[in-house]
Amino acid sequence: MTNRNTVTYNSMISAYAKNGRVVEARRLFDQMPYRNLVSWNTMIAGYSHNGCVAEAAELFDRMPKRDAFSWTLMITCYTRNGELEEARRLFDRMPEKDVVSWNLMVEGFVRVGDLVSAFECFRRIPNPNVISWVTLLNGYCKSGCIVEGRRIFDQMPEKNVVSWNAMLAGYIRCLQIDEAYQLFMEMPERNSISWTTMIDGYVQCGIMDEALELFMRMPKKDVVSWNTMIAGYAQDGQMDKALRFFHEMVKKNRVSWNSVISGFIQNGFYVEALQHFKMMRKEGKDPDWSTFACALSGCANLAALQVGTQLHNLLLKSGHIIDIFAGNALITMYARCGRILTARQVFDEMVSVDLVSWNSLIAGHALNGYAKAAISIFQEMKKNGVAPDEVTFIGLLSACSHAGMVDDGLELFYSMSRDYPITPVAEHYACVVDLLGRAGRLGEALKLVKGMPIKANAGIWGSLLGACRMHKNPEVANVAAEKLFEFEPHTTSNYVLLSNIHAEAGSWGEVERVRVLMKERGVWKQPARSWIEIKNEVRSFSSDDSTEPRAAEVFMVLRVLNAQMRNIGHMSDSSLLDCG
DNA sequence: TATGCGTAGT
Structure with a gap:
């Protein structure tokens, strides 16, 4: 029984689910007077998209009729949510396996890095299509087996532009930029993805001049290629150029904003990052979790508690759930602003936490001088079955160092390689040297x-x-x-x-x-210079005709100075996030 | 404009 109403419901369920509103989607599904097969499939796809494996499986078991879509949706749900064994069992039960389901299984093996099983699975596909080949090719390239990847590529019976792009991305992932460019030149046709992949290759190799040259040659530049250049310059420390590209863009999207904001954070321009966060909202672009994480990191580095708290409220108001990423950013922000109890509260209220959450909490306590608490959180973490990593120990060692707990620190340092498979890196040694040094040893x-x-x-x-x-x-x-x-x-x-x-x-x-x-x-x-001296020096650049400073240099110095000079308290008073 | 597999950007 399908009518217009059903189609409307289905579209709405899909739309809700795609935006993470899976509860509303389900409510609509339950309200529907008539549900057809597509309704069930759409709801399963929605659950799968949002990582709700159990709910999807429950629906799949209950549905009155299943088609190939239903099976492949459920298999995708398992493979994308890390349950390959379940996927495999379901696949075995599938009555008529089509090439899509085979491809999904190959992809599932590729995801977990099991190339042997991926290849075995591929070999058993009755009629592999170009997608099967590309999936396998990707598996090899992502594991760094570029020679194997090339062999697969050469064996492909038919190649479309996607196959070429996949091979190109493979070379770039392995940082073989010359081979990549050669392939790029050999391509029978190029789309915007081919161009952007190649540009990004130069970006990743830190060759911004080549990236720019290619960008200029690109026939139809789209928003992604612009964003790639912005991120590239930001990564290369050339924020002036990143910003110029950003301003020249006609159609900025959310990623453009995120790239420039995250660029500011990477390069230490925290005030600018927060200002652009504000501008972004003013222009009607909704921040996502990545934007929030950057802005919170800006607050953490500026110890701007008031702004950080506003961001927290905004996050709660905007209907975003405080997921792991946002939660971790909040923990760090509160800890760096000296609000360790609030940091702990955020941690306790999080639905799920990961290693980064624990590390942030430990480092936060260390920073605020609560060494004993940091160590007891470490014990708590181990009790919860979470294994520490390098970062955990940097937090612990710096905690001991600040508190003068030499013996505890040394014991922790030695336990790293003894009790855990963690090899100390330079930062750990720096902590221990600091620890011994402060104690006069x-x-x-x-x-x-x-x-x-x-x-x-x-x-x-x-x-x-x-x-x-x-x-x-x-x-x-x-x-x-x-x-x-x-x-x-x-x-x-x-x-x-x-x-x-x-x-x-x-x-x-x-x-x-x-x-x-x-x-x-x-x-x-060369006396140590105060910021006033540097500022005067920068000012004199314009009148000094003997040396013409590069615009980038002036920009950098001015930005650093601005960030230093601005009064953070004043900034929050001027209601940084208040966009009328 | 309703649902499944492959290539690009934070």
């Missing part, structure tokens, strides 16, 4: 650094040098400084620090040695 710290299996970086040596100042140890200071100078030969503050250590010890000969060193290296007449 400089000899041990130096010994640790010298025995490191990886090369110590500037952060580690810098941390050691700082500790030498605190505990007046010129001998270790000389060793640390020498290493630090290898990384940062022109950073004045390092020399000044070393000089001060010797001065405090009364070793004027050593002080003089450092001064000579500075002079030799041309750093000695």
